[in-house]
Amino acid sequence: MTRFNRRIFVFGGGAAVGTLTMGGRAAAAATFPFTLGVASGDPLPDGVVLWTRLAPAPLNADGHGGMPNQNIPVDWEVATDEGFTAIVQRGTATATYGEAHSVHVEVGGLQPDYDYFYRFRAQGHISPVGRTRTAPAFGTPGRDLLMAFTSCAQYEEGFYTVYRRMAEDRPGLVLHLGDYIYEGGANKRIREHAGAELRYLQDYRRRYAQYKTDADLQAAHAAAPWLVVPDDHEVENNYAGYSRSGNSPELTDPEWRQRRADAYQAYYENMPLRGGARPNGGNIQLYRRVRWGTLATFHMLDTRQYRHDQACGDGWQYCPEAGDPTRSLPGTAQENWLLDGLGQRNGTWDLIGQQVFFARRVDANDAFGLDGWDGYPASRDRIQKGWVQRGVRNPVVLTGDVHRSWANDLKVDFTNPASPVVGTELVSTSVSSGGDGADTTGIPDSAYNPHLKFYSNHRGYVRTTMSSTQMNVDFRAVKKITTANQPATTLRSFTIEAGRPGLQTP
Template identity: 50%
Template sequence: MASLNPILDRRQLLGLGGTAATVGAVALATPQPSLAAPIRSPFTLSVASGDPLPDGVVLWTRLAPEPLALDASGGMPARRVPVQWEVAEDPRFRRVVRRGVELATPEWNHSVHAEVSGLRPDRVYWYRFRTGNDISPVGRTRTAPALGTSLASMTFAFASCQAYYDGYFTAFDHMAQDDLDLVLHLGDYIYEGGNVGKLGRAHLPAHETFTLEDYRIRYSQYKLDPALQAAHAAAAWVVAPDDHDVENNWAGDHSQPDTEPDQDPAVFRARRAAAYRAYYENLPLRKTSMPSGPEMQVFRRLTFGGLAQVNVLDTRRWRDRLIASCIGDCRERWDTSRTMLGAEQEAWLLGGLASSTATWNVLANQVFMMEADHTAGDDERYGMDPWDGYAAARQRLFDGVHERGVENFVVVTGDAHRSVAADLKLDFTDAASATVGTEFLGTSISSGGDGLDQDSLGNVWLAENPHMRFHNSQRGYQRVHLTRDELRCDYVVTPVVTRPGGSAFTRASIFVEEGRAGIADVRA
């Protein structure tokens, strides 16, 4: 999916919102009445696009002239507001191809999710919004190629874990400069705690988020970040929540086991309903993912010509409760009745992989899938929140992939605040067992602060887990380039996130060859 149009500098891209008022306003439909004396532009949270199809994409914005208003209204009146949108083939909007109007309602915090159709496949487009006399910044997006189309290449990035209080979103500033076809965000878009940190980036509100108003204000704070806005405006995103988008280490209908072990599941479901609603209000999701109370459709599948099938997983809602304690390779993690994905999602995933005609089969996954022994020597210790705590469910998945002859199986993952490239083994205790795929665990955007090139846990992981081929514990993001013959994952490191304006460089490039499971080469 090589770009048909040169990408704009991110400051030019965001600046076109103001330029459009004088250059391209004539292309917009007749203005609606202005908002009642807004204190500032209602487009303070900028724009985004997501979930691209061959004929369209969803466009997002949220009206919030006072985004941090204490009542979580964003400074908007308690009434419906019409918002115009338009899509063009050029960034100056001289060739507008689609336009329409959506109603931003107070019930959904004046968010807009415009599902645009009738576009051409595999094309770069620019989009913007207008309400009254105010015009939004300009976003750039791209439709997916038509199903089965033979593509020469595709490039996407994946990222996760952006604790506001731990660091600046330096990686997003650099990501916005890449010519990407897609961004996969694998969770922890916000953090729920009342953290202060040491950088002057304390959370708002100051307490942990529980109510809908709490979550709405927290999202506004995060979405005001200019680097995050730039990355959203530069490419279409595909998103899925993880634990901190609701609460740390939650599972199914159960709160985290360490601090609130006896919480009534009904109380937690009410909290999840608030978190899901705010998540939807602030991200470019289609109406098929609009939450209904504590339920939201997260798992879904997108295809990119004949080159890639992307399966987006939900590893939170349907999993069993975390194991409270596990010494060594405890039997409970091998309990075949335990599930990570739930029966419906598991069947959906294996069925889709079996019928896939794409060259590369990609799983967008929240918690790492590879086995990771955390203890040096003969003793063993595994984390219970990742797939290690659901070892039988992982084995079921790997057996299914192997039995169905799924080729070029690649998992991209977030959550762990460190980077690892690993072979996925049918039996992790036997180095000679079949390799079913490759996992690229990606580090955090900011969570954990600056980090180190190598830390003590990384040394243990590499020594105790021979299927791991690369490790780094700094911040950054991952850029994946696909061709019909090869996949390359670049680990882009941002060494300093505790100060703004940090640099970035490629720490390692990991290669997978088409038709050969596992890592072919590591260039670090």
């Protein structure tokens, strides 16, 4: 394979590149196919997944982005420098029409705990350049890890400045905890969705393409490898397993199941996931474990596909039926998988990446949110008691979904203020969902929930720096996302000390 032209774009900042002649292949395409950028994900000590998707006309209604019904060869390269003078791996993948010309390259043979750069070329064009990083070797902690996470990016409600500010931190790893897209139809606010409510595969493909044309999102993907898990809006708001939330009553049950299957197919096509996540019929394998040397283990949960339906019709209310001990939010098999993994204690930090509010939160009337873990308290109880029984020293739950920032101490018995703290929950606010938010300092319902330690109603992300002795946590906010390119500030910082569960003020 001939070497790439040096005219490259770094971290999602460019548009098109001139056509090239590549190793005897004719440079036939007149339009730029890499409009959706590049991404990497699921790092291992010796490799990482590289992703792109060819879409010269990304908003075409058929969901195929202007690509022909034929397979397209896509060359890729990995180097140790941005100028690609030291190329360490290269190859050719095939982008197929059946998977919307998405590419998932599982690169191996790389050095552990190392920074790399990657790029693609196809149809006479060269892609933007991405930066990625491999995990440390399993027996070593590696370098300290700067990890950022966020969730909930409603395209219509504001600009994606949060993604840009995350990219500028140059993290070693990014977690996205769900609601990467929203399924609703056009409802113009700051920006407007293309098309109606998502129903078919082509609709979901087009919606991902619209979101991925955003330069700030492309910058965040190009800055670091991502670990991703979906929540509900990647399919339909508040769905549970095969139970609908009532948002699409016009669909028959088989039609809704097909909608769910199409949504999973589009999710796989548009995320830097390994081949094991390729959907099988109407199901997709998303929960998985990623080890970061002896520093951390990431247990990424799927809290939608296997859950029992929400009790009492969902919402916020008092609901005794939610306490049924047979009910599970992740499903019994995933509960057991999580506890087995926690019991291995392979890293200093056990980080549970998941979607919905984990700590108990009730109001004066003992009402609570039925879509989160309060709606499945026996399931939460089994997991918390399970990690205590297994001697897990540093469990940290990472959460999205609620469009607010929270920091919570976790207790086996939330009703007893004297109960010992056994873990920590960090909740990221949204990228854009909820609009600008407001300056608030009071913790809602704090009188009934003394374990809740911080709250903010601004858009932003959580930035963590992990070492073998402590985790430093910064709650970052962009206070105005209805205006583009605003600064980020740190609203509050905490420290979690290894071996001492709970939040400390530095």
